[in-house]
Amino acid sequence: MSRSFKNARILIIDDEEQNVEVLRRILMRAGYSRVETTTDSRDAAALYVQLRPDLILLDLHMPHLDGVGVMEQLSEIAEATYLPILILSADVTPEARREALSRGAKDFVNKPFQQDEILLRIKTLLETRFLYLKIQSQNQILEVKVRERTRALEEAQIEIIERLAMAAEFRDDNTGQHTQRVGQMSALLARQLGLPDTQVTLIRRASPLHDVGKIGIPDTILLKLGKLTPAEFEIVKGHTAIGARILSGGKFPLLRLAEEIAFNHHERWDGFGYGAIRGDDIPLAGRIVAVADVFDALTQQRPYKPAWPVGEAIAEIDRQRGRQFDVAMVDAFLRVIEQQPAEQPEENGDWPRRPFARY
Template identity: 55%
Template sequence: MTVDAEIHQARILVIDDQEANVQLLEGLLHAHGYTNVKSATDSRQAIDQYAEFRPDLLLLDLMMPHLDGFQVMERLKPMIADGDYFPILVLTADMTLPTRQRALASGARDFLVKPSDATEFMLRVRNLLETRLLHLKLQEYNRTLEQRVRERTQELEDTHLEVLERLALAAEFRDDDTGQHTRRVGESAAHLALELGLAGAQVELIGRAAPLHDVGKIGIPDAILLRPERLTPLEFEVMKTHTTIGARMLSGGRFALLRLAETIALSHHEHWDGTGYPQGLAGEEIPIEARIVAVADAFDAMTNDRPYRQALTRKEAWVILWAGAARQWDKTVLEALESVHWREEAMPAAAGGALQPVL
């Protein structure tokens, strides 16, 4: 079965007290091939409908009699397993900042203002369902690995790597439509690890785990992730959760690669002086792999175009990095990056002046 077919088999639950709105949403979904749709105009039925239908996506109005959308989300929380990715798309005419912030804090993954553009609505539905499908596949794959750990083969190992690589790309495509940032960070991190004298096996693991550093961005709403303006304090708090979301998604793995990816996802925003997040680690309390990825990630983000700004020159990036030495970044890792780039610039023109993979 193709990915497209799997997505269109997804179960979608619509909760809105206005019959006209329900009919409009059902009509749009059916017109785009989503036929497994249930709805309710009485929000008191939401919990029973969820328990019976087990939807993959909830389309939820906020302003409703009996139970409003916030109360529905609160009652659903105990029914959603820890680490489960259940997307809720809030549809509301109230797009004031307090309402949006409260919706995000209550468990919404995304929101749209009513009336919404039909094309944008369908794109967001598909995006949330694709993420849900990837998350379910990863969960199922981890269960399969648990059952077959004693008979692991090279084919399973290759498939495992491919799933992780695709998961990294799924997160990366959210804010980099080239999908190249994660690849570059992986290659750069491997070069830094080699320059710092880490063992060959550890260098390879870092190179493969580093692209998953931002996998938790899968759980950050587009309205925050792609916002070109400065985030509000509450929005930044939501953005910061990509570290813990990523760590939870990768947790519990038996393989060294998954364990290292979990460590990197959790700690790559820690600062040398202890002012980073999420744990406020300082100095060598921060795992060396996370310190390496922090530098590789920062340099690549600075020197390539991102949704929120244009690329800086290498000179401009170096000024920022060295200004943060021994505060945000490990000075030793910055020195390693400088050595790697010095050799890169010294390469003959015929070599293209580009880092070559070391994996």
């Protein structure tokens, strides 16, 4: 007998002490060393939880709780796996066999039984049990590998799009850091709003892709020093739809969220944004990134504008509560600002530096 069979945990449940002892001796002589018994079927559930047996030998007709009742109890607590139950009963009626098998028994043997037959049936049931557990373990390993490969594919796709977003950003931000600062601030806002860590992480990673659609805007417009004409402004507004199209069809939550952000981050709470969406109809992530994007844009120098002093930028965000921005977003933003260490911003408006390093 193989080592796995010798180590099989077997539980015998029969109200007749003599029957229990006969079965126990048969099993021990056959090499099974982990055999537990009980003559009180009411202990079956507790023993199952304690022992987690690989096989149960169960009498059908017992006082207090019969074999069918035991199987009903076990079905409520047994994990989703293959648990062999072999019914041993003197009841030879077809009805008894049919009911036992329909309630969860895997085999049925009438008493008195032949020793060789019972051992063969036990061996067959244990082989099935261990094969099931082996397949289950292999499936778990495969699931881990699939998740790892899926994650690697997701990371590869995200890296490509992030590089595309950086390429677009370098055209009007020679540091290429705007996208990362927006991601960091968006994460701080999301956390301040009490979002779960998983959602905070998703927003932190998705929000840097908000302006990926700028890759489709001509340099003559994107880098124009003077005021845009109405026609040029309409072209610039198109970067939200372009970005959403670039990110559309993503199979991963991060890319789907990035698509949502790209399309909605220029919406206004009062409905006067790019797509005329207003209030709570604007997705939460879009409302978060709207604040982070505007704050960073105000405090950074661009070819077409100087950087605002940080204090003025904060005041402007506050003035736009209930108009450009969701009130809850502005309140969260002000709490984030209050929690930053006192630090003098650089003259070029690159603020804050160290606080965002926490992300």
